[in-house]
Amino acid sequence: MTMLADRLKDRALLKTDSFIKGRWVAGAPWIKVVNPSDRSELARLTDVGAEGACQAIEAADIAFQHWKKTSVFERARIVRTWHDLIVEHADDLGALITAEMGKPLPEAKGEVIYGASFVDWSAEEAKRMYGETIQTPFPGSRGWTLHQPIGVVACITPWNFPSAMITRKCAPALAAGCTVVVKPAPETPLSALALAELARRAGFPDGVFNVVVGEAAPIGEAFTRSDTVRMVGFTGSTPVGKLLMKQAAGTVKRVALELGGNAPFVIMDDADIDKAADGVIASKFRASGQTCVSANRIIAHEPIADQLIEALKAHIDEIKVGPGFDDGVTVGPLIHDEAVARVEGLVKNARERGAVIHAGGAPLVDQLGGSFYAPTLVEGGQDFELDLANNEIFGPVASVYRVGNEDEMIRLANATPYGLAAYVYTRDVGRVHRITEALDFGMIGVNAPMVGSSATPFGGVKQSGIGREGGKWGVEEFTELKFVLLSGIDQ
Numbered sequence: 001m002t003m004l005a006d007r008l009k010d011r012a013l014l015k016t017d018s019f020i021k022g023r024w025v026a027g028a029p030w031i032k033v034v035n036p037s038d039r040s041e042l043a044r045l046t047d048v049g050a051e052g053a054c055q056a057i058e059a060a061d062i063a064f065q066h067w068k069k070t071s072v073f074e075r076a077r078i079v080r081t082w083h084d085l086i087v088e089h090a091d092d093l094g095a096l097i098t099a100e101m102g103k104p105l106p107e108a109k110g111e112v113i114y115g116a117s118f119v120d121w122s123a124e125e126a127k128r129m130y131g132e133t134i135q136t137p138f139p140g141s142r143g144w145t146l147h148q149p150i151g152v153v154a155c156i157t158p159w160n161f162p163s164a165m166i167t168r169k170c171a172p173a174l175a176a177g178c179t180v181v182v183k184p185a186p187e188t189p190l191s192a193l194a195l196a197e198l199a200r201r202a203g204f205p206d207g208v209f210n211v212v213v214g215e216a217a218p219i220g221e222a223f224t225r226s227d228t229v230r231m232v233g234f235t236g237s238t239p240v241g242k243l244l245m246k247q248a249a250g251t252v253k254r255v256a257l258e259l260g261g262n263a264p265f266v267i268m269d270d271a272d273i274d275k276a277a278d279g280v281i282a283s284k285f286r287a288s289g290q291t292c293v294s295a296n297r298i299i300a301h302e303p304i305a306d307q308l309i310e311a312l313k314a315h316i317d318e319i320k321v322g323p324g325f326d327d328g329v330t331v332g333p334l335i336h337d338e339a340v341a342r343v344e345g346l347v348k349n350a351r352e353r354g355a356v357i358h359a360g361g362a363p364l365v366d367q368l369g370g371s372f373y374a375p376t377l378v379e380g381g382q383d384f385e386l387d388l389a390n391n392e393i394f395g396p397v398a399s400v401y402r403v404g405n406e407d408e409m410i411r412l413a414n415a416t417p418y419g420l421a422a423y424v425y426t427r428d429v430g431r432v433h434r435i436t437e438a439l440d441f442g443m444i445g446v447n448a449p450m451v452g453s454s455a456t457p458f459g460g461v462k463q464s465g466i467g468r469e470g471g472k473w474g475v476e477e478f479t480e481l482k483f484v485l486l487s488g489i490d491q
């Protein structure tokens with residue numbers, strides 16, 4: 001365990017105010033940050049409210065006027081320094097994630113390194129924001145395009161990846177020449193504030209990177225109402241995404257929304273079933289199932305369904321549940337007791353409709369003393385009307401369905417308003433093409449339970465969102481494409 005993890009109870013160590021224009025700014029006394037493993041208090045926050053958000057927007061606007069003019073090489077150098085500091089402090093940043101969010105420490109450190117990879121990538125990629133020269137129909141003229149930073153960007157981030165959701169948005173924005181104001185989730189602000197401190201040390205000029213802590217709705221309204229904020233980047237629930245999109249319409253801002261998912265995990269009869277079972281476990285139980293790309297409906301081809309269920313049951317029996325700082329734990333708590341109650345409700349509905357519970361199926365709150373739920377395996381048969389099939393589970397519950405043929409598997413996989421991630425396990429090359437082309441999802445893992453990396457586009461279709469993070473697309477999102485026509489060059 002790291003020094004920071006040992007001393008997390010020493011509140012003096014933890015920044016709990018907002019970071020605006022290069023300074024720590026206190027607001028009105030607000031809520032506590034609680035460790036979901038044992039409900040111990042980690043910190044008390046202050047709320048800077050809409051007023052603080054407006055101050056941060058103004059600071060970001062002033063900073064934007066010079067940040068956008070710095071050479072991209074200079075910006076990349078500072079972004080790169082931020083990356084190096086994040087990696088250098090990965091142990092402590094990981095400990096913060098485990099403390100405030102609950103995921104096991106090795107997984108938390110993995111998140112820090114994954115998040116840092118976007119910072120590294122953005123520092124390089126921003127240098128490659130090339131324009132094009134274009135042939136025009138007008139004699140004696142030339143046209144060309146420029147990518148220019150969009151302006152002040154407001155980012156609203158969730159608690160399930162307290163560190164990586166910030167770096168994945170902010171690093172490309174900053175490298176592209178934008179300035180940012182981040183509002184982290186109230187459950188997990190400490191990671192955000194630690195990233196702000198490292199950004200300060202990296203040398204971002206005052207006002208380029210700001211973090212405002214406080215109640216969501218007034219800050220969200222201040223962001224969306226502002227003419228100065230030119231883009232809102234959001235990761236979170238679909239209802240809040242829709243609300244922000246509506247609010248942003250008033251000033252016609254760009255919105256980048258990474259919303260909920262309902263990922264199908266389709267396993268065909270020709271698949272390697274052991275690998276498919278490993279994949280389900282990796283996708284389903286990471287962060288206790290609290291990820292938007294988590295396997296939500298495991299759609300098994302009928303001939304291999306029994307074999308798959310047996311393999312999953314064996315894996316689930318071996319999972320060690322507990323506080324994220326304990327050795328060997330692979331599944332931590334849920335974020336809070338309401339999350340446990342939600343998952344309980346979904347499993348209750350399955351039980352009432354006759355689904356078979358092969359493992360788990362109950363909270364472990366009394367046994368373990370925090371917001372824990374047992375890793376659970378539910379066999380839903382052909383009942384796609386289960387609440388488990390129609391809601392983002394966001395908990396450690398694997399629900400398996402049996403379907404007889406490929407066309408029906410595809411139809412059911414697509415039968416959701418969501419379209420973020422999907423997974424297919426097959427060794428038939430024809431099926432790979434047929435199924436990946438037929439699935440209405442933004443990202444598809446074939447024989448792979450995780451698809452994201454700093455080099456590739458992350459994002460969804462339908463009600464899972466708008467825009468892409470990662471790769472060249474992730475940087476492009478934060479730029480405006482400008483066209484210039486020059487005429488009279490032959491005179």
Ligand code: ADP
Nearest residue numbers: 156157158184185186216217220235236237240
């Ligand atoms: P969850 O239910 O998983 O917490 P949310 O969509 O509610 O998902 O939260 C994601 C982020 O959106 C958090 O930072 C949260 O504080 C913020 N948020 C929630 N409601 C609003 C709102 N009305 N306006 C702006 N941000 C909001």
